[in-house]
Amino acid sequence: MPTYRAPVKDMMYLLHDVLNITKYSNLRGFEEATPELTEAILREAGKLAEEVLQPLNRIGDIEGCTRNDDGSVTTPTGFKEAYKIFVEGGWQGLSHNPEYGGQGLPSVMYIAFEEMCVSANLAFHMYPSLTSGAIVMLNLAGSDEQKAAYIPKMITGEWAGTMNLTEAHCGTDLGQLRTKAEPQDDGSYKITGTKIFISSGEHDLSENIIHFVLARLPDAPQGIKGLSLFLVPKYLINADGSIGARNAVSCGALEEKMGIHGNATAVLNYDGATGWLVGKANEGIKPMFLMMNSARIGVGVQGLGLSEVAYQNAANYARERRQGRAITGAKDPDHAADLIIVHPDVRRMLLEVRAFNEGARAFAFWAALQGDLWLRSEDEETSRQAAEMVGLLTPVIKGVLTDKGFENANTALQVLGGHGYIAESGMEQFVRDARIAQIYEGTNGIQALDLVGRKLPRNNGAAIRAFFEQLGGFCKDHRSAEAAPYINPLKAAIKDLETATLWLMENGMKNPDNAAAGATNYMHLLGLVAIGYMWAQMALKSLELLAAGAEDKTFHEHKLGTANYYMSHMLPETASHLKRIEAGAETMMAMPAEAF
Amino acid sequence: MPTYRAPVKDMMYLLHDVLNITKYSNLRGFEEATPELTEAILREAGKLAEEVLQPLNRIGDIEGCTRNDDGSVTTPTGFKEAYKIFVEGGWQGLSHNPEYGGQGLPSVMYIAFEEMCVSANLAFHMYPSLTSGAIVMLNLAGSDEQKAAYIPKMITGEWAGTMNLTEAHCGTDLGQLRTKAEPQDDGSYKITGTKIFISSGEHDLSENIIHFVLARLPDAPQGIKGLSLFLVPKYLINADGSIGARNAVSCGALEEKMGIHGNATAVLNYDGATGWLVGKANEGIKPMFLMMNSARIGVGVQGLGLSEVAYQNAANYARERRQGRAITGAKDPDHAADLIIVHPDVRRMLLEVRAFNEGARAFAFWAALQGDLWLRSEDEETSRQAAEMVGLLTPVIKGVLTDKGFENANTALQVLGGHGYIAESGMEQFVRDARIAQIYEGTNGIQALDLVGRKLPRNNGAAIRAFFEQLGGFCKDHRSAEAAPYINPLKAAIKDLETATLWLMENGMKNPDNAAAGATNYMHLLGLVAIGYMWAQMALKSLELLAAGAEDKTFHEHKLGTANYYMSHMLPETASHLKRIEAGAETMMAMPAEAF
Numbered sequence A, B: 001m002p003t004y005r006a007p008v009k010d011m012m013y014l015l016h017d018v019l020n021i022t023k024y025s026n027l028r029g030f031e032e033a034t035p036e037l038t039e040a041i042l043r044e045a046g047k048l049a050e051e052v053l054q055p056l057n058r059i060g061d062i063e064g065c066t067r068n069d070d071g072s073v074t075t076p077t078g079f080k081e082a083y084k085i086f087v088e089g090g091w092q093g094l095s096h097n098p099e100y101g102g103q104g105l106p107s108v109m110y111i112a113f114e115e116m117c118v119s120a121n122l123a124f125h126m127y128p129s130l131t132s133g134a135i136v137m138l139n140l141a142g143s144d145e146q147k148a149a150y151i152p153k154m155i156t157g158e159w160a161g162t163m164n165l166t167e168a169h170c171g172t173d174l175g176q177l178r179t180k181a182e183p184q185d186d187g188s189y190k191i192t193g194t195k196i197f198i199s200s201g202e203h204d205l206s207e208n209i210i211h212f213v214l215a216r217l218p219d220a221p222q223g224i225k226g227l228s229l230f231l232v233p234k235y236l237i238n239a240d241g242s243i244g245a246r247n248a249v250s251c252g253a254l255e256e257k258m259g260i261h262g263n264a265t266a267v268l269n270y271d272g273a274t275g276w277l278v279g280k281a282n283e284g285i286k287p288m289f290l291m292m293n294s295a296r297i298g299v300g301v302q303g304l305g306l307s308e309v310a311y312q313n314a315a316n317y318a319r320e321r322r323q324g325r326a327i328t329g330a331k332d333p334d335h336a337a338d339l340i341i342v343h344p345d346v347r348r349m350l351l352e353v354r355a356f357n358e359g360a361r362a363f364a365f366w367a368a369l370q371g372d373l374w375l376r377s378e379d380e381e382t383s384r385q386a387a388e389m390v391g392l393l394t395p396v397i398k399g400v401l402t403d404k405g406f407e408n409a410n411t412a413l414q415v416l417g418g419h420g421y422i423a424e425s426g427m428e429q430f431v432r433d434a435r436i437a438q439i440y441e442g443t444n445g446i447q448a449l450d451l452v453g454r455k456l457p458r459n460n461g462a463a464i465r466a467f468f469e470q471l472g473g474f475c476k477d478h479r480s481a482e483a484a485p486y487i488n489p490l491k492a493a494i495k496d497l498e499t500a501t502l503w504l505m506e507n508g509m510k511n512p513d514n515a516a517a518g519a520t521n522y523m524h525l526l527g528l529v530a531i532g533y534m535w536a537q538m539a540l541k542s543l544e545l546l547a548a549g550a551e552d553k554t555f556h557e558h559k560l561g562t563a564n565y566y567m568s569h570m571l572p573e574t575a576s577h578l579k580r581i582e583a584g585a586e587t588m589m590a591m592p593a594e595a596f
Helices: A008-018 A035-063 A079-088 A107-141 A144-155 A285-318 A344-376 A380-415 A427-438 A444-455 A458-477 A484-510 A512-547 A553-582 B008-018 B035-063 B079-088 B107-141 B144-155 B285-318 B344-376 B380-415 B427-438 B444-455 B458-477 B484-510 B512-547 B553-582
Strands: A159-164 A180-183 A189-199 A208-216 A227-233 A235-237 A243-246 A249-254 A265-278 B159-164 B180-183 B189-199 B208-216 B227-233 B235-237 B243-246 B249-254 B265-278
Touching (some): A008 A035, A008 A512, A035 A079, A107 A227, A107 A265, A107 A285, A159 A189, A227 A285, A285 A380, A344 A553, A344 B444, A344 B512, A380 A427, A380 B427, A427 B380, A427 B427, A444 A458, A458 A512, A484 A512, A512 A553, B008 B107, B008 B553, B035 B427, B107 B227, B107 B344, B189 B208, B208 B265, B227 B235, B285 B344, B344 B380, B344 B512, B380 B444, B444 B458, B458 B484, B484 B512
Parallel strands (some): A180 A208
Antiparallel strands (some): A227 A265, A249 A265
C-alpha cells in the first residue's frame, strides 16, 4: 500500500530560505506568514493530507462514483466524512477574501497546501479545488449582491462549485459552444444545453452546487465574443438564503475514465434551468480565462504532487528491495543480495524524478509568489511586472509540470518492476491519475501555443525580456568559483533559450507554422531554464547556509547533491529542444491530411 | 470505439522491397516466402486480427479474467471461440518445426503476424505467444521423447504453455529462487514452491497447460547455476497420450493489474506437483535465457503494435475532428472550424509516432531476419555473424520499442484531448496495456545493462564493430546528392554513437558505474541510429522505385515525407543521449542510500 509524507521541511526551506517571503510582510495576507505560523499551517495541512485524504485514495479509485437512478451521485466511501473534516478545518477558505470569511493567506501558501492534497488524493482534491476556482471567478466578475449571496457559503463548503465549458462537439474551441440562455422577465435566464466533462459536476458532499456556465444569449455574436457567463445553482436559493426548489439541471451520465475515478466527471443536462448573468452580456470569456489562468498553476502542481508521492514510494521500495549485486562489488555481503538503490540505473530513475520535483516545487512557489505580488502589491510597477511574469510562466508551469509529472510517475513505477504494474502498489493509480492533468484546463499543446503565440510577443516581448534580464542579473551577481558549477550550466541553457527565442521570432514571422511547430519544445526549454534558475538559487542558498553552520547539514548536502544531478544530467537537455525548434515546420506540414 | 487495419502494404514493402527476403530462398522455410504467398498469409493474418481479435479487446479489458472458487480461471467472453479460430487456422504453428506439425515459416513472417495480433488484442495474444515460447524452449532443450510427446499438441493449440520464473522475493535476480524439486524413484520430480506473475498461468482455452518451471534440486549449488528446468503439466499425460489426473499445481490468485486484464496473471502454487527435468540438472538457466532472448524481440514488437494501433486511431480522429482555425488562415471556411490535422502541434504528435512505427517495424523485421540467418543459414560464417548481430540488437529492440511504444500510445491519446481519457475511445487501454512491455521479460533497465555490460564487450566488441562497419559501408555506397538528406544526418548520428561507445569503454573500465549509469541512454542512442539506418534504406529504396515509375506513387512519397521528419526532428536526439552518457555516474552515486 502506498504511503505519503508531506514535504513540510522542503516547503519551509523554499518559503523562508529561498523565497524569503517574510520580506513581503507589508502585503495583504503576508503579515501572518511568519515562519512559525507557516510551519504550523503546513504541519496541519500535512496531517490532513496524510491521515484523512491519503487513506481514501485507493478506495476512491476502486469504487469510483455512482450515478443513481434519480440522477444523484454517490461519492466513494469516506469522501463525505473527509469533506466534512476538510471544510470544518477551514481549508476551503485558506487564500480567499477575508471579507467573505476566507483567511486571505498568500496563494504561495495555497499552492503548498494544494500540492499536499494532490499527492494524497487528486480525485478528492478536485471537489474543493473546483469550488475554489468558482470563488475566484465570482470574486472577479460577480456583482456585490452575488458575491455576498454565494461566496460565504462556498467558503464554508456548504455549497460547492463547478465550471461548465465543454460541449461534445468542441473542447478547446469555445467559439463553437451552443448552449442557450433566454432572458426572463424577472431578470433571470433559462439555460438549455448539454455540457460534458464537468469535473465534480454532481455529488453528495455539499448541500448545493453552484454551476458556472458559458452560454449564448439569443442575439449574441458568433464565436467566443458571444459567450456570456451564468450562475446556475443545483438548488435555487430562497430570498432568506435557505435552499429552495431543485433547478432544471441534472446529471445525465458519469464518464468511465482512465483515472481520477473518485471524482464525478458528469454530463450535465440543462433543460431550461434558471440562471443569472455574471458580469456583462457577451463578456463571459474574460473572467473564465482569468480564473483558468490561475487554475492552470494549480493543475501544474497536480503533476508535481503525483510525481512527489510516486517518488516517495519508489524511493521507499528501492531502500528495502534486494536484487542482484552492485556492479562494483557486493555492498551487503551478509545478505543474499544488495539493495537495488546500489544500481546506477535505479538511482538515475529516482534522481530524474526527485531533481525535477524539488526544482518544480520552487518554480511553482516562485510563480505563485509573483501572482501574490501582482494582486496584492500596492506598488503599481511591481504589480505590473509580476503580472507579466505570471502570464509568461503560467503555461510553462501547467504544461511542463504535468508532462513531466506523468513521465515521472511512470519512471517511479518502473523502479518497482512487476510490482509497480500491480494495482495494490498504488503506483499505477498515480500514473492514471496524472494523465488527466496534461489534458484538462487546456491541453498542453494549447499551453505551448498560448506561450509562443500570445505570451511571448505581448508588449514586444516585455515578459521574456524581463525574464532574461533577471536571469542575466542573477548570473552576474554570482561569479565565485563556488557558484560556477551552477552558474555555468545555467548560462549555457539561457543561451539556448535566447537562440530559440530569436529563431521563433524571426522564422515565426516568415511563417507562423514555424512558431506553432516549435511551441511544445519551446515550452519545455523554458521550463528547463526556469527550473535550472531555481536550482541555482537553491544550491547557492544551501552553500551559504552550510558555510554559516546550518543545523541541518545533511538536508543541505542532499540539496546540493540533487542540484549537481540536475545541472549535469537534466539541464543540458535544452540543446535537444533547441535543435527540434530549429528543425522547423517544413517536414511537418509537407504531407497532405489524407496521408496520415 | 477503436478500430484497426493491419499494415499489410507496409509489411510487404519491408519484406520484399527493402529486405528483399526472396533472395534467401535457399534457406529452410524461405522457399515458400514468395511475394504471392507472403501477401496471402499477411492478408489472412490481418483478417484474423481485424475481425476476430480486435473486437474482443475492449471486452477483455472490461471483464478481465475470473478465478473461480475451485481455482479454475474463466477468460473474457469470446476468448474461447477466438482461440478455437486461432488454432484451427494453424497460426500457432506458423514458424515452428515442421517435424512436429509446424509450418516452419521464417521468424520475420512470425514477427509481422505478431505485430498484428498485438495491435488487435495484446491480452489475447499472450496466450498463444507464451505457448510459442514454450515450444521454442522445448525444441532447444528437451529430449526427443519430450519433444515428440508435447510439441505436436502445443502446435495444434490443444495444450498451452507458460514460463515460471518469478517468485515474490525476487524478480530479476533469479539466483535467489527457492522453489524445490525432489527426485522420485520413477525418474520424475516433486516440485514445491510458489511462482508469481505467471502470464497465461491458468485459463479455459486449452485442455491442458504445460508449465516450464525453474526450481532447485536438493544438492544444487547456490545462485543461478543451481537452477534446473522442469516440465510440469496441469494434467498428467497417460501412457497413451490422453489426459490423465490433475497435477498438484493450482492457481492461488489472479493479480489486479494496470492493464492486459484479459490475460490471467496467476500466482501458481506447486504442492509437490509432478514434473520432469528438461535438459541437464543445474543447467536450466541456459535454455530459459535462449528462449527469453527470442521472446524479447516479440516483446519489443508489443510496444510497436500498440503504438501502431494508437497511431491509427489518433490519425482517424485528427482527420475528422474540427477545432479552431489553421494559424496561417482558415483551411475550410465553409465549416465552423478546420480539421485539427491543420495544426502543426497535432502533426508533430502524429509524426513522432508514425515515423517511429515505420522505422521500428523495419528494425524489428531486420533483426528477425538476422535471427533466421543465424538459425537457418548453412554457411557457418553467415550464421555466426547473424548470431552476433541478433545478440546486440535484441536488448535494443526490447527496450527501445517498448519505451517508445508506451510514450507513443500516450502521445496518440493526447491527440484526442479529453476524449482520449475516456475509456470508450480505447486509447487509454492501449496506454495501460503498453506499460507492461517495459517491465516483463526483463525490465528495460536490465536490457540496457545486458547491452552495455554483456553484448558490447563480448568478443572484444565484435558485434558493435560489425554494426559500425555495416553502417559505414552503407554510407560509403550512397554518396549521391539525392541520398545526402538521409546519409548526412545518419553519419552525424553514427558519430555520436561511436563517441558514446568509446566513452563507455574508457570510462567503464575506470569505474563500471559509469557504464551502468549511461546504459539506458546508450540503448536509446543505439536504437535511434539503428532506426535511422532503416529510414535511410527505406528512403533510398522509395526514391529508386519512384524513379523507376512505381505504381503506388503516393505510398513512396509519404514514405519520404515521414523519412524527412525522422531525419530532421528525431534522429538528432542522439546528441542529447551522448551528453547524458558523458555526464557519467559521479552525481548519481554521490548521495548515500538514506538520502533518497
